[in-house]
Amino acid sequence: MILGVDVGPTNTDAVLLDGDRAVRAVKVPSVAGDAVGSLAAAVGALPAELRRRATQLAVGLRVAARAVKERDGLARVGVLRVGGAAADAVRPLFGWPEALRDAVCAGTANVRGGGGLAPRDTIALDRDAVARFGAALAGRAEAFAVTAVFSPVDGSQEREAAEILRAETGPETTVLLSSDVGTLDLLARENATVLDAALSVLVARVADELTATLPGLGLAPGAAVLVTRSDGTLMSLEYLRRQPGLSLGSGPACTIRGAGLLAGLRDAVVADIGERRARVGALTGGYPQEAGPGERIGGVPVTLRFPDLITVSADAHRELAEAADRMRPAAGLLPLILVGGGAGGVPGRVLAGFDVVRPEHGGVAGAFGAAASPGGGPCDRIVRRGPGRRLDAVRDEVRDLARAGAVRAGADPRRVRTHAEPDVPVPYLPGAVLLRARAVGPPLPL
Numbered sequence: 001m002i003l004g005v006d007v008g009p010t011n012t013d014a015v016l017l018d019g020d021r022a023v024r025a026v027k028v029p030s031v032a033g034d035a036v037g038s039l040a041a042a043v044g045a046l047p048a049e050l051r052r053r054a055t056q057l058a059v060g061l062r063v064a065a066r067a068v069k070e071r072d073g074l075a076r077v078g079v080l081r082v083g084g085a086a087a088d089a090v091r092p093l094f095g096w097p098e099a100l101r102d103a104v105c106a107g108t109a110n111v112r113g114g115g116g117l118a119p120r121d122t123i124a125l126d127r128d129a130v131a132r133f134g135a136a137l138a139g140r141a142e143a144f145a146v147t148a149v150f151s152p153v154d155g156s157q158e159r160e161a162a163e164i165l166r167a168e169t170g171p172e173t174t175v176l177l178s179s180d181v182g183t184l185d186l187l188a189r190e191n192a193t194v195l196d197a198a199l200s201v202l203v204a205r206v207a208d209e210l211t212a213t214l215p216g217l218g219l220a221p222g223a224a225v226l227v228t229r230s231d232g233t234l235m236s237l238e239y240l241r242r243q244p245g246l247s248l249g250s251g252p253a254c255t256i257r258g259a260g261l262l263a264g265l266r267d268a269v270v271a272d273i274g275e276r277r278a279r280v281g282a283l284t285g286g287y288p289q290e291a292g293p294g295e296r297i298g299g300v301p302v303t304l305r306f307p308d309l310i311t312v313s314a315d316a317h318r319e320l321a322e323a324a325d326r327m328r329p330a331a332g333l334l335p336l337i338l339v340g341g342g343a344g345g346v347p348g349r350v351l352a353g354f355d356v357v358r359p360e361h362g363g364v365a366g367a368f369g370a371a372a373s374p375g376g377g378p379c380d381r382i383v384r385r386g387p388g389r390r391l392d393a394v395r396d397e398v399r400d401l402a403r404a405g406a407v408r409a410g411a412d413p414r415r416v417r418t419h420a421e422p423d424v425p426v427p428y429l430p431g432a433v434l435l436r437a438r439a440v441g442p443p444l445p446l
Helices: 035-044 063-070 098-104 127-137 156-169 186-217 237-242 250-263 317-327 362-372 391-408
Strands: 002-007 011-018 021-029 056-060 077-082 105-111 143-148 174-177 224-228 234-236 268-273 277-284 310-313 336-339 379-384 417-425 432-441
Touching: 002 035, 002 250, 002 362, 011 035, 011 362, 021 035, 021 362, 035 186, 056 186, 056 250, 056 362, 063 186, 077 127, 077 156, 077 186, 098 105, 098 186, 105 127, 127 156, 143 156, 143 186, 156 174, 174 186, 186 224, 186 237, 224 237, 224 250, 234 237, 250 268, 250 277, 250 336, 250 362, 268 317, 277 317, 310 317, 336 362, 379 391, 391 417, 391 432
Parallel strands: 002 056, 056 224, 077 105, 077 143, 143 174, 268 336
Antiparallel strands: 002 011, 011 021, 224 234, 268 277, 277 310, 379 432, 417 432
C-alpha cells in the first residue's frame, strides 16, 4: 500500500491506496504550526493493521509556502550575482515586498564574471571580490544564493564561487546555485534561488523531524518517504533540501492531479473548495497546467513550474463559475471537477454550463494526488542553432538529464519515461532555442 498525506492549514488528510483504489481515508484537524505533528495525527487515525502494509509515504508539505507568506522562519541570505557591469541595470531583490526583503537579505553583491552561449563570451570570475563578500557576511548569513549570467548554459563559475564562499565561511555553509533552477531569465532565476536559500534552514529542520518521526508511524519497515512538488510529481527529502522552492505550489498541484485521478479524467477544470477560499486550476494530460511567465510567489517574480490558479472566495459561487470558465481552453468544453471539503456546498444551478463531476473521496483529493503521483525530473536547456550543431543530440542530452533528475528525486530507474516538450525560440537571442523535457516514473519500491 501507499500512504498519502496532505498537511493543510486547517485539516490534514490521509489516504491509503492499494494500487489505484482508496482503501481508507481520514481527515483530522491540523496541529497549528506543527506540520510533522499534523502528519502523525492523521497517520495515527488510520488502522494499525493497514498502516503496517504501507511501503511508501508521500507527503504534501505547505510549510515553505506558509513561511514565505508570513515572512516567518526564513534564513538570512547572502545574495551574490556574477555578471558585473553587464548585469547591473537592476539590483538584486528589486521588486521584492519590503517586509520579505528585510526578512531575507543579509547583503548583496554583483561581481565581475559570467558567461554566454559561446565560450568566447565568458568573462573571468573576480575571485577576490567573491572572497571579500563571503568574509564580510561570515557569521551573519545563514545561507548564500549565487546567480551568474548564462549559468543555465555553463554553471562552472557558480560552482567556483560556491567553493570560495565555503572557504571563507565554513565547509558546511549552505550555498545554492541558480544553475540548478534553470531557465535564462536572470532576475526570476535569481529570485527563485534566493527563496530556496531562505527556505533551506526551515525545510532541513522539517525534513529532520519527519525522518525522526517515521519509525513511530507504524509503517512497513524501511518505508520510503517522498514529498510533493509544484508540478504534480514527487521528490525525495534530499532533493527537497537542495531545492525547497519546488514545494511552494505543491498543495494545489497535487490536489489538481488527485482530482483528475479520482474522476478518471486527464483533461479538466478543477475547483478545490475550502472553508474560506476556492482555487481553480486546469488539468492537462494528467498534470496541472503551468502558469505562464511572470508568476509570483509571495509577491516575488520567479521561474518555477507552478500551477496556473485563480483564487476566489469560497462562497462567491458566481465568481467560481467565472473562474472555471476562464480556465477552459478556447476550443472545446472541459468537465469541471469539484473537490475539497466545501465541494458539496456549491449549488449546481450556478454551474449549469458545466459537466460537473464530484468524485468519491474528493474531500481528500490532495492526499490522493500525493499517494498516486510519480517521481519527477524536468530539465530545461538553452542552446544556439548553428553549423555543426545537432539539436537532436542536445535533445537526447536534455532527456537524459531529466531522467537523471527523476531518479535523484526517487523514481525507479527501470521504469522512468521521458517526454520532450516542444522547442521554444528565445526571442531576444537570435538562433537560440529553449529545449525542455519531463521525466516521470513510479517511486523506487522497497
